[in-house]
Amino acid sequence: MSLNRDALVAVFFLLLCAVMFIASMNLPEAMFGQMSPALWPRIILVPLTLLSALLLVQSQRVPVEEGAASKKTLAGWWEHNKNPIICFALFFLFLITMPIAGMLLGGLVYVFLTLCVLGGWEPRKLALHAAISLVFVVGMWAIFTQLLGVLLPEGEILRVY
Amino acid sequence: MGLFENLATAAPELFTIKTMILMMVGTMAGLIAGAIPGFTIAMAVVLVLPFTFSMTPVEGLATMIAVYVGGLSGGLMSGILTGIPGTPSSVATTFDGYPMARSGKPGLALGIGVWASFFGGVIASVVLMIVAPQLALIGLEFQPVDYFSLILFALTVTASMAGDQILKGLMAALLGLLISTVGSDVVFGLPRFTFGVDAAAQGFAFLPVLVGLFAFSRLLGDVRTSEKAHQRLGGEEAHAVHIDYLGSAREVLRRWGNVIRSSLIGVFVGVLPAAGSTISNILAYDQAKKTSKESDKFGTGAIDGIIAPEAANNATAGGALIVMMALGLPGDIMTAIMLGALLIHDVIPSPSFITDEPQIAYSIFLAFFVANFMMLFMQSFTLRAFVLVTKVKMYMLTAVILFYCSVGIFSLNNITYDMWTLFIFGIIGFVIRALGFPIVPMVLGVVLGGIAEARLSQVFARSDDILVFISRPWSLFFLLLGCFSLLFPYYQKQAKTAVWARFFVPALLIVQSIPVLMMPGIVRPSVAIIMAVTGLVMAAYRLKFRGDPPATERSKQTS
Numbered sequence: 001m002s003l004n005r006d007a008l009v010a011v012f013f014l015l016l017c018a019v020m021f022i023a024s025m026n027l028p029e030a031m032f033g034q035m036s037p038a039l040w041p042r043i044i045l046v047p048l049t050l051l052s053a054l055l056l057v058q059s060q061r062v063p064v065e066e067g068a069a070s071k072k073t074l075a076g077w078w079e080h081n082k083n084p085i086i087c088f089a090l091f092f093l094f095l096i097t098m099p100i101a102g103m104l105l106g107g108l109v110y111v112f113l114t115l116c117v118l119g120g121w122e123p124r125k126l127a128l129h130a131a132i133s134l135v136f137v138v139g140m141w142a143i144f145t146q147l148l149g150v151l152l153p154e155g156e157i158l159r160v161y
Numbered sequence: 162m163g164l165f166e167n168l169a170t171a172a173p174e175l176f177t178i179k180t181m182i183l184m185m186v187g188t189m190a191g192l193i194a195g196a197i198p199g200f201t202i203a204m205a206v207v208l209v210l211p212f213t214f215s216m217t218p219v220e221g222l223a224t225m226i227a228v229y230v231g232g233l234s235g236g237l238m239s240g241i242l243t244g245i246p247g248t249p250s251s252v253a254t255t256f257d258g259y260p261m262a263r264s265g266k267p268g269l270a271l272g273i274g275v276w277a278s279f280f281g282g283v284i285a286s287v288v289l290m291i292v293a294p295q296l297a298l299i300g301l302e303f304q305p306v307d308y309f310s311l312i313l314f315a316l317t318v319t320a321s322m323a324g325d326q327i328l329k330g331l332m333a334a335l336l337g338l339l340i341s342t343v344g345s346d347v348v349f350g351l352p353r354f355t356f357g358v359d360a361a362a363q364g365f366a367f368l369p370v371l372v373g374l375f376a377f378s379r380l381l382g383d384v385r386t387s388e389k390a391h392q393r394l395g396g397e398e399a400h401a402v403h404i405d406y407l408g409s410a411r412e413v414l415r416r417w418g419n420v421i422r423s424s425l426i427g428v429f430v431g432v433l434p435a436a437g438s439t440i441s442n443i444l445a446y447d448q449a450k451k452t453s454k455e456s457d458k459f460g461t462g463a464i465d466g467i468i469a470p471e472a473a474n475n476a477t478a479g480g481a482l483i484v485m486m487a488l489g490l491p492g493d494i495m496t497a498i499m500l501g502a503l504l505i506h507d508v509i510p511s512p513s514f515i516t517d518e519p520q521i522a523y524s525i526f527l528a529f530f531v532a533n534f535m536m537l538f539m540q541s542f543t544l545r546a547f548v549l550v551t552k553v554k555m556y557m558l559t560a561v562i563l564f565y566c567s568v569g570i571f572s573l574n575n576i577t578y579d580m581w582t583l584f585i586f587g588i589i590g591f592v593i594r595a596l597g598f599p600i601v602p603m604v605l606g607v608v609l610g611g612i613a614e615a616r617l618s619q620v621f622a623r624s625d626d627i628l629v630f631i632s633r634p635w636s637l638f639f640l641l642l643g644c645f646s647l648l649f650p651y652y653q654k655q656a657k658t659a660v661w662a663r664f665f666v667p668a669l670l671i672v673q674s675i676p677v678l679m680m681p682g683i684v685r686p687s688v689a690i691i692m693a694v695t696g697l698v699m700a701a702y703r704l705k706f707r708g709d710p711p712a713t714e715r716s717k718q719t720s
Contacts, residue, residue: 009596013332020339023354027346035621037346037353040614041339048335055328083390084381084591091563091584098577103568111564118390118556136561140568148215150572 006059013052017045086117102155107137164290171523174219175531183220184227184528188535191231192543193550195248196239202232202248203494204376208562210368210502211569218506218521223528225502229495230282230532233438233475234540237274238547241467242267242402250438250474253446257459257466264462267402272409273467275540277420280413281472282533284424285431285479289486290526293515296487300512303488305619306629310639312613315492317643318433319602322440326597327650333598337606338613340365347615360578365586368501369570369579370607373586375494376566378594380559381587390556404541412464419449419465420472427473431480433492438474445473475533482529486522488512490609494601497608505573638676645669663703670696 020041030036078085094110101109115129144150145160154160174180187209194205209228213221236251241258254274261270303311316334323330343354344364355361384390413420423445430441449469450459459466481496489510491497503510508521515522570583594600620629631637645665652665670692677689 005596013336020354023356027353028349028351031349033622034348035618037349037351039621040346040617041342041354043617044335044338044342048332048339051328051332051335055332058328080385083384083386087381087384087559087563088584088588088591091567091587094567095577095580095584098580103571107564107568111560114560114563115557118384118387118560119554132557132561137564140565144211144568144572148212148572150214151575152568152571153577 004059004062006055006062010052010056010059014049014056017049017052021045021049083118087114090114090117098153098155100155100157102158102160103152104137104141104160105155105158107141108133111137164294167519167523168290168527171520171527174520175223175524175527180220180223183216183224184532185535185539187224187227188231188532188539189543189546191228191233192235192238192536192539193546194228195232195235195251196543196547197550201379202229202250203498204379204562205232206495206498207368207372207376208565208569210498211572213502214505214572218503218508219524219528221502221506222499222521222525223532225499226525226528227532227535229478229499230475230529230536231539231543233282233478234275234278234471234536235543235547236474237278237467237471238271238540238544241270241274248438250442250477251470252439253442253470254467256446256470257461257463260460261462261464261467266405266462268405269409269412270462270467271402271540271544272405273413273464274471275404275406275537276410276413277423277468277471278475279533279537280420281424281427281475282479282536283530284421284472285428285476286526286530286533288425288428288476289479289483289529290523293483293486293522293526296483297512297515300488303512303635304633305616305623306633307635307639308490309613309616309620310630310636310643311488311490312609312616314639314643314646315490315609316602316605318646319605320599321646321649323599323602324650324653326599327647329598330602331647333593333600334602334606336593337603337608338610339606340370340603341367341607341610342614347611348618363578365582365607366573366579367608367611368498368573369582370586371494371497371501371604372566372570373583374590374593374600374604374607377563377583377587378590378600380562381591382594384556384559390554390559392555393552402544404544413468416465416468419453419468422452423449423469423472424476427476428480428483430473431477431492432483433480438477441473441477442470445469479529482525485510486515486525489514490612491605494604497604500608634676634679637679638673641672641676645672664700667696667700667703670699 024038024041024045027036027038027041030039090110090113094106097106112129112133115132116126119125119129141152145152151161190209191202191205194208195202206225206228209225213224216224232248233250236246236248237254237258240246240251240255241262244255244259246252246255258270258274261267316338317331320330320334321327323333341364343361345351345362346353352362426445426448427438427441430444431438446466446469449465450456453459453463453465455463455465478495481492482499484490484492485496485499489500489512491500500510508514508518567580567583570579571577573579590600593603629636630640648665652662655662656665674689674693674696677692678686680686680689
C-alpha cells in the first residue's frame with residue numbers, strides 16, 4: 001500500500017467516521033414516534049465511509065506524484081506553508097490574548113505583526129505597517145463601536161467603555 | 162395582489178434617500194471589489210454583511226444586492242484593461258475585451274461590457290419578478306419529503322461541478338452536512354457530538370463557518386509565498402480611460418438577439434444549484450460564437466464576444482435569486498450569504514415568503530432592478546478608484562481583511578465563540594483546499610444540513626413509510642435528477658467517445674418523464690408525454706446509427 005496524500009486523507013476520513021459513529025451510539029433512541037437524534041448523522045456517515053473507502057482504493061491506483069520533491073522534505077513543506085501557518089498562529093495569539101489586550105490593542109498588534117511577517121521588517125516598511133494598522137484598526141473599531149453600536153471586547157489593559 | 166400593486170407597495174420602502182445612498186455605496190464597493198483579481202464577489206458581500214446588522218431588512222438586503230450586482234460588473238474593468246479577470250465570472254470577457262482594448266479601443270470595449278451587463282441585469286430582474294412568484298406557487302406544493310430530496314439534488318449538483326474530483330466533491334458535501342450536526346439536534350434540542358465541550362452545544366453559526374471556509378482560507382492561500390504576497394492587486398497595466406457610452410450602446414442594441422439569448426442562458430444557469438456566473442459566462446460566449454456569422458473574429462476583439470459573457474454573468478444573479486426567493490434554498494455561496502442576512506433580520510424565506518412578506522420580497526426584486534442602473538452610471542467614477550486600488554499589495558489587503566472578518570463575525574452575536582469558529586474553519590478550509598477538495602459543496606452542506614434534518618424529521622413525524630421518497634412525484638423527480646447529475650461529469654468527459662454517453666440525454670428525458678407524468682393536472686402529464694416521446698425518438702435515432710452519428714452529422718461536427 002502506498003501512502004500518498006489521498007490515502008492519508010481517506011484513512012483520516014475513515015477514522016473520523018468511526019469516531020462519529022461510536023459517538024452516535026451515546027445519543028438517545030427515537031422517542032414519541034420522532035426521529036432519533038442519531039439517525040441523520042448515521043445517514044451521512046454511511047455514504048461518507050463508503051466514499052472514503054473508495055478514495056482509499058482510488059489512491060492506490062494513481063501513480064505517485066512526481067515533481068513535488070521539494071514539498072516532501074520538511075524544509076520544503078515549511079517554505080511552502082510558512083506564511084499561512086504564521087498567520088494562523090498570530091490569529092490564535094490574537095484570540096487567546098483577547099481578554100487581556102481586547103479587540104483594539106490586540107487588533108493593532110495582530111495587524112501590525114501580520115503585515116510585518118508577510119511584508120518585511122525593513123525600517124521604512126515598519127513605519128508604513130504601523131500607519132496602516134493604526135488607520136484601519138482604529139477606524140474599524142470606531143465604526144463598529146460608535147456608528148454601529150457594537151460593544152467590541154475590551155481587555156484588562158485598556159478599558160474604553 | 163398583482164405584480165404592479167406589490168411593486169407599488171414596496172417602492173416607498175426602497176426609494177428612500179438613505180437606502181439609495183447605501184445602494185450607491187454598495188454598488189461602488191462591489192465594482193471595486195469585483196475589479197480586483199483574486200478578490201471574489203462573495204468576499205465583498207461577506208465584508209458588507211456586518212454593516213447591515215443595524216439596518217432594516219430592506220436597507221440591508223438592498224445594499225448587499227447592490228454589492229452583488231456591482232461585483233458582477235466590476236470584473237470586466239480589470240478583464241478588459243489588464244487581461245486578468247477580476248472575478249471568475251468575467252473570464253470569457255477577457256477573450257475579446259482585452260484584444261479590443263489592446264487594439265486602441267478600450268473605451269468602446271468597456272462601454273460594450275457595461276451596457277451588456279446592464280441589459281443582462283435588467284432582463285434578469287424582469288424574469289425574476291415574473292418567475293419567482295410562479296415558482297413559489299409550485300413550491301407551495303412541496304411537502305417536507307420533496308424539500309429533502311431537493312436538498313439532496315442541490316448537493317449532488319454542487320459535487321458534480323467538481324468535475325474530475327466528483328468523489329472529493331461528494332465527500333466535501335457530506336463533511337459539510339456532518340459539521341452541521343454538531344450542537345443541538347433539531348428534534349429534541351439535545352447536545353450532539355460536543356465531546357465534552359460545553360460551548361459546542363450551541364453548534365456552529367453558519368456565517369462564521371462560511372467566512373472561515375471561504376474567505377479566510379482563500380486569503381491565506383493568496384499570500385502563501387513571498388512573491389505572491391508582494392504582488393500588486395491589479396498588475397501594472399491598469400489605467401483610467403474614457404468610457405464610450407453612446408457608441409457602445411449603439412453597438413449593443415444592434416446585437417439585441419445576442420443580448421437576450423445570453424441573458425436567458427445566464428438566468429437558466431443561475432436557477433441551477435451551484436452553477437453560477439463562472440459557468441454562465443463561458444456557456445454564453447460559446448453559444449454566441451457558435452451562432453455568430455463572424456465566429457472567426459472571436460478572440461481578436463469581437464463585439465459579440467464581450468456582450469455574451471457580460472450579459473450572462475449579470476443575469477445569473479437574477480436566476481439565483483429566483484430559487485432563493487421562491488423556495489428559500491440557497492443554490493450558491495452568494496445566495497447562502499443572502500439567506501444568512503435574511504435570517505439575521507428574522508426573515509425566513511420559504512415558498513410563502515413572497516405572499517407573506519410582499520414588501521420585503523418585492524423590495525428585493527426592485528433593488529436588483531435599480532442596482533443595474535446604478536452600476537451603469539457608476540462605472541466611470543469607479544474606474545479611477547479601481548486604478549488606485551490596483552497599486553495596493555496583496556499582503557496589506559490580507560492583513561486588514563483578516564482583522565475585519567474577525568470584527569464582523571464577532572458583531573454577529575457579540576460572542577468570541579464565533580471568532581474561534583472562524584479560526585477553526587479557516588484552518589479546515591485551508592487544509593481541505595490544499596488537499597484538493599472543493600469548498601463550495603462543503604459550505605452548502607453546512608448551510609443546508611440543518612434544513613435537511615428538519616425536513617427529514619417532519620417526514621418521519623408524518624409516517625414511517627420510506628417509500629414516500631419515491632411515491633411523491635416531486636421527490637422522485639429530484640432524486641432521479643440527482644442520480645443523473647452524479648453521472649454528468651462522466652458524460653461530459655466521454656460525450657464524444659463512449660457509446661453510452663450518446664444515450665444520456667434520451668435516458669434523462671425518458672426517466673424524468675415518469676415523475677412528471679405522476680403529477681396532477683393536464684399540463685404536466687402532457688409535458689411528460691412530450692419528454693418521453695422526444696427521448697424515445699432520440700434514442701431510436703441513435704440506436705439506428707449504433708451510437709455513432711450519421712455521416713452528415715459527423716461532417717457537420719468536423720466542419
